[in-house]
Amino acid sequence: MPQQAIRLIVIFALVAAAFVAARSFLIPDTFGDEGPYRAAALTTIVDREIKYAGHQKCTGCHRGIAEQRSASHHHGVVCEVCHGPAADHAAAPLDVKPPAPRERGFCPLCHGYDPSRPTGFPQVNPVAHNPLIPCMSCHDPHAPEPPTIPEECGACHGQIARQKSVSHHATLPCTTCHATAEEHKVTPRLIRPDRPRERTFCGTCHAEDAASPGSIPRVDFRTHGEDYLCWQCHYPHYPEMEL
Numbered sequence: 001m002p003q004q005a006i007r008l009i010v011i012f013a014l015v016a017a018a019f020v021a022a023r024s025f026l027i028p029d030t031f032g033d034e035g036p037y038r039a040a041a042l043t044t045i046v047d048r049e050i051k052y053a054g055h056q057k058c059t060g061c062h063r064g065i066a067e068q069r070s071a072s073h074h075h076g077v078v079c080e081v082c083h084g085p086a087a088d089h090a091a092a093p094l095d096v097k098p099p100a101p102r103e104r105g106f107c108p109l110c111h112g113y114d115p116s117r118p119t120g121f122p123q124v125n126p127v128a129h130n131p132l133i134p135c136m137s138c139h140d141p142h143a144p145e146p147p148t149i150p151e152e153c154g155a156c157h158g159q160i161a162r163q164k165s166v167s168h169h170a171t172l173p174c175t176t177c178h179a180t181a182e183e184h185k186v187t188p189r190l191i192r193p194d195r196p197r198e199r200t201f202c203g204t205c206h207a208e209d210a211a212s213p214g215s216i217p218r219v220d221f222r223t224h225g226e227d228y229l230c231w232q233c234h235y236p237h238y239p240e241m242e243l
Contacts, residue, residue, distance in 0.1 A: 062079075164237045
């Protein structure tokens with residue numbers, strides 16, 4: 001047998017022996033007793049101190065607040081998300097008080113601008129949005145609907161607003177291209193704005209015979225882009241960029 005083969009066999013044997021030895025030292029004794037997990041983990045979890053009470057406990061005493069929250073945009077946010085574990089408070093309400101975050105930095109944990117968040121999720125720039133004023137000055141945490149409906153789309157669509165502001169479409173109001181019901185500003189996920197669906201829409205400004213200022217770029221829609229929709233090549237919020 002060639003020496004190379006013998007060396008490989010020895011190496012594989014050492015690796016297998018190391019694996020068996022490591023398995024006997026590292027795998028817990030109860031692993032595999034009740035399936036592919038550590039059976040003793042159940043006892044460990046049961047023995048842990050209970051810290052959370054559950055929102056049902058909160059509702060028992062704070063019924064008015066619970067009803068207010070359930071009818072608001074925070075209906076899916078349970079009490080202990082903001083107030084922390086409340087098992088001790090539920091056991092001794094007069095002796096233990098849960099924290100009530102009032103500092104300005106708390107709400108931006110969810111509502112600070114982040115482009116990865118879903119479209120329509122209310123987001124603000126904490127530096128520019130009512131700087132230094134606590135969020136609770138204008139928003140009731142249990143019913144956080146804004147005191148006045150936002151007038152600008154950038155309140156929620158910050159990424160698009162920033163991009164459009166440096167494009168040739170900067171001066172166009174969003175409603176020029178998007179038919180938007182007022183209800184969208186209150187329930188953005190339920191009422192969606194409409195968007196152009198035909199290439200003739202862009203032609204109202206960019207066709208050769210369009211009644212728009214001469215400085216606007218014009219194209220012959222009979223030959224330009226053939227049958228493609230305009231936004232298959234041009235990003236509407238930054239039309240200079242070709243996709």
